[in-house]
Amino acid sequence: MAELLSALFTWFVFPGFIFLLLCTWAFDWLDRRIIARFHGRVGPPWFQPLADWIKLLAKEDILSTGINERLAAILPMLSFAMVLAASLYIPVAGYTAAAFEGDLIVVLFLLSMPALAYFLAGWISGGAYGIMGGNRALLQYFSYEVPFLMAMVGPAILGNSWSISQIAQQQTGTLWYAFVQPVGFILAIIGLIGKLKRDPLDIPKAKSEVVGGSLTEYSGRKLVLWHLTMEMQAVLGIFLLINTFLGGAITAMVGLNILLFFLMAMVILLSLSTASVIYARLRIDQLAYLGWRVFAPLALLQIAFVVWMGG
Template sequence: MDILKIFLYLLVYPGLLFLFVYSTFVEWIDRKLYAKFQNRMGPMYTGSHGILQPIADFVKLMAKEDIVPDKADKKLFNAVPILALTSVLTAGLLLPVWHFSDAFQSATSFQGDLIVIAYLLALPSFAYFLAGWASASMYSAIGGVRVLTLLFAYEVPMFLAILSPAVMAGSWRMAEIAAYYQANPWYLLINVFAFAVAVVALQAKLERVPFDIPHAETEVVGGAFTEYSGRKLAMFRLLADIQMVVGAGMIAALFLGGFPGGLIPGFIWFVVKTLIVVFILAAMRSVTARLRIDQMVSFSWKWLAPLALLQLVIVIFLKGYLQ
């Protein structure tokens, strides 16, 4: 029975199948919201209200010619999208979406899974850099270098921000952190600064406006993906969507109280809470313009990191007080 459960977990929910379907849905939601903010309709005719649009994009790209530039480092060029996609899919498995008893420490929920998911979510950025490097194109190389620069800017605030709820709950296991806040819902309000920092850092991690510096169309054409076409581009796009889902799921687990109540209610909670995060991300994308890279770096270090530190200090003091 346990074996079956694990296979279900790996392949269906929250594994491969669910992440694929849900990430396309999230992309659709994101595009619709963005269009609505701009007074447009967004996709309309592919499926009901364009709901199948991201799937159509994906299938079309899969069926397209796959060009590998002559000058590119071919092995690396081909391997990078698969590596990056694998890392975010693995990260997806770590989300505490099924009800886990504290005693049952499986392969996907263990002490320290918080650290692992944070690392797995950081891996795609390195992959982007390698992709840009392997393409042997000027735009790609610049895009790749920008990815790394950005990584240094948002990664520290991100880690500091996710530290706060963990310290409060006294655990490095996401299921336990979620359970702690389910038991004490009011404590969620304590982490409000960390939540804000984490959402902004996630937006930067996803490289969306205002932090879409690495692949700013108007500056470096397609950034690290300039030379990518066909199914590798499809993988990169899918990867970005899944990263959004997993990132939103992680934030929901840490800051919004997780997904209680077993399989079905947990699923509903997961959808509702990740959509809240996605809504914030889409709104942020609509109302801002692109920053320049040094502005992004100074913004991270001047505002995000200190804010996250402040939050940590608050949490530590409160924790002492409450005990």
């Protein structure tokens, strides 16, 4: 009984669903606040993300005619479920709901599926903006995903494991992998920006170009699921980078771990916000050029360096 209760607690409360939801709330608010401060604005109050979710939930759920209703409903749920499933395997300051050897690959797979669902959502929406947005999402996926995956291979080789907690454990007492392979770390952050479709890589949902991209035709509950998926993906992406590149904030002092973990998360969030503030949006062909001609070769070089060092 106690075992079951503790399992339920880790799945749903900490570091499971509720903790994740609170983090999503906090990170989303902080992100908007930081960007607003850069712009010279005040920014939203602390309850704004929650208010947005509730507002969208309460709104009428409309679908345009001719759209496959079942698919349109399944796609956001599926991507939300994928992201929630991924959250089980990502440790928070050493605590994890579930773990096994090889969970890094599962997490990478689960985190990349929403991009495909996003493409499909635009493709079936029937509107011109949705189709263009979906196409762009797919093109963008091919551009950022390869360098991102290659950047994640580095820590796995150094840590000699495909388990996230193992990789994090390996870094205690030694130099964090972000300092061993800085190029890989930067590429992983760029890949994360592309994955989250944030400025300056918000190409699939650029308002002045394709209105709302894939999500143009979505509203109400389905839209809030899409937003939650994206925002949770941001939190999980940041957590994943901490574990793989910054040693998962595991120190000898247990009480300090959580604090350090969030400090690191804030630093990565700040770098994401800064990137979105200082750059103009790229064009899709410019991103493809960068992805294949610059980022991918750099990631390969980084892997070669890691193999040479590890071997």
